[in-house]
Amino acid sequence: MRTIRSRTAAAAVAVVLAGLSLTACDGDAEAVSGAPSAAGSGAGASGGTGGEAGTSGKGERSGGGEATSGGKNGATGKTGGSGKTGGSGTDSGAANGSSDACTGASIKAVVTKVRRPVNHLLLKITNTGSRACNAYSAPLLGFDDDQSVTRIMEDSKPQAVVSVAPGSSAYASILLSSADGEGSHGRPARNLSVHFAPRNGSGSEGAPAKLTLPAGTHKDDNAAVTYWQTSASDALTY
Template identity: 55%
Template sequence: MRSLRARTTVATVAALASLSLSACEDLTKTTPTPRTDGTNAGAAASQPGGAGDGDDQAHGTQHGDGKGASGHRNGSSGKAGNGGAAAGTGDGSLAPCTGSNTTAVVSKPTRPINHLLLKVTNKGSHACQAYFAPLLRFDDEQAATRTIEDSKPQAVVTVAPGGSAYASIMLSGAGGGDTGGRTAKRLTVYFAPRSGSGSTGEPSRLTLPSGTHKDDNAAVTYWQTSASDALTY
């Protein structure tokens, strides 16, 4: 009888020891081992800005619809966060006005004297942007006509289908004399791209009004929204 009790006691102790060992093993599996730097590896990988996310945060990148900062922060890059253009540079989604999507006409107004009026009308089905000033070449001249900087508008002129943009051509400089004066017969109009560097698209080639006299001081305005604004200069 005493031997049976001893065997029962031993079996009970063994069972309790087995349960205690299993509990310790479960606890070890569910509790992450602390890293030597004091951070939790699992938490660092799952939190925004944690492991693998530091480089994006340092450069100001935002994941999502792309309308926020991208790459370097907008304040340092000077670019619009939503992909749009900066103020005064027009809508980047619109094509520039060129000889392909506009019809150009040059005329001689009664006032002011020694001026021509250049008009381009959008003949397409989509709006276009008249960037900067027209780039003019009289006959076979090598140098483009200078631009009147004071005529720069506050924003790029958007030309709707059927609408027009205007530029005034001053044929001689005020008080500059008749330096290199001559009679011109042809005018080639080149169109500036959004960047303002060089020209883009097809130019327009026009015949000048009879007796057009110009000199080396000739100049042209930026594109304007109305003929009256263009002829102010």
């Protein structure tokens, strides 16, 4: 009788232990299956300060960046991993205020005759755009049907590139001929093409400006132009 009771008790204990083992396995399985959902939502909701910006879909700013990904990337977790919404932002050009080369499409150009120095013209460009542009190097000038650009006065090179804010101007002076009259191939000039140098200094950038020269303009082989300057007085010192 005692042996039968012992066997019965042992069987009952085995059943209880088996039940506990099944319960633990179910709990572990539930925890494992829940892990990807938690990681996905966490990655989508992160991004700097931004849990809510990753899921709201409103494109609000989060931290210092641009929260353009909103609801679009919240499910995939792109905002959390790349840091595009939380930190640096995606439009680096607008963020750091970088500017493009000035071209004929963004400026108004005017050329005038000056009394002093003699045989000089003053070229002025005014930024008519909504953002700053850079007047790189010197204007690349072509008189009438010239096949090559006008010589640049290297001693007029400024210490820094001239940045032209909206509504502001840059200047260059144009030497038409030497005062002693030693230049050759003198001739009247009627039209002027102004091309703009790019950042890398090779070729030209964008559309040129087309100008009609003041009446009575003459030039010879000594013609030259200065680098862009920040003021008319600086340009006319050469």
